[in-house]
Amino acid sequence: MEKMLIDVDTGVDDALALLYLGKCGKCEIEAVTTVCGNATVANTTKNTKYVLGLLEAQAPVYSGAARPLAKELYTAKSHGHAGLGNIEGVPEACLDGLAEYKIGAAVSSNAGITILALAPLTNIALALGRYGEQMAGARYVIMGGAVRDGGNVTEYAEFNFYVDPDAAAKVLASGLDITLVPLDVCRKLVLTRRQLDSLPETTEVKAMKAMLEPYLADYEPAFGGAVLYDPLAAMIALDQKEAKTEGMCIQVETTGGRRGSCTPTAGEVKVVTEIDEEYYLREFLRVFA
Ligand code: BDR
Ligand code: CA
DSSP states (O other): OEEEEEEEOOOHHHHHHHHHHHHSSSEEEEEEEEOSSSSOHHHHHHHHHHHHHTSSSOOOEEEOOSSOSSSOOOOOSTTOTTSSTTOOOOOOOOOOOOHHHHHHHHHHHSTTOEEEEOSOTHHHHHHHHHHGGGGGGSEEEEEOOOSSSOOSSSSSOOHHHHHOHHHHHHHHTSOOEEEEEOHHHHTTOEEOHHHHHTSOOOHHHHHHHHHHHHHHHHHHHHHSSEEOHHHHHHHHHHOOTTEEEEEEEEEEOOSGGGTTOEEEEESSEEEEEEEOHHHHHHHHHHHHO
């Protein structure tokens, strides 16, 4: 069983990743930490608690940064008004602000834990600032960056890196053991309405459908279905068999028109460059079937 701490800005695709991880039987969730991104941290925290509440196994939730390291918060457009599509009535959650401390504690007390970062890297950068070299005791799997393709916020930048480019630059230059799952490969993993409708109407699948409503409508014209960014990173964190990586050094631009863009050169960050999308889609559907 892989031990994991998951950092999220829940978010429709973060929610699908959490549901997958909670149900796949391959990992033990040490904690979930939340950050602003797709929505405010108040909304991403209550969304996270709502999603974990759909699962039998519960995990503790710690809230984190309410704003990026240095920039104004920019939230997403395709996840509905509070981040979880058409899900209504999600109860308020208390904000403890403890995410960066929990990340440091989890790394110190669990050698080799996986930190799965599915959001702007603000919490990870803050933990790195606070705990320094101790943070090297973990492996990091990060969804973010547009390495070989155009971005999804600007021509150049992927959302997580655009929202907090200063945090992304700091983490990517840290020398930590990082596997980066960039936008380019995530765009290959698409869930169609037909595949969604083929799943049995369990509680989680009903919730998934309500979450996915505005997100699917937004993605369908260009991709034919919903792009599963965060679920792909989650699956790769547990099983890298069908994902090819190349060593790169990723320099993240922090200002100007190219804010959040990546310049790759040769280096140590394991960047996923190819996936067998059918393999990962089958695995995603298996868990909900
Ligand atoms: C990333 O940005 C967010 O909107 C998604 O949750 C995902 O983590 C994709 O660019
Ligand atoms: Ca996310």
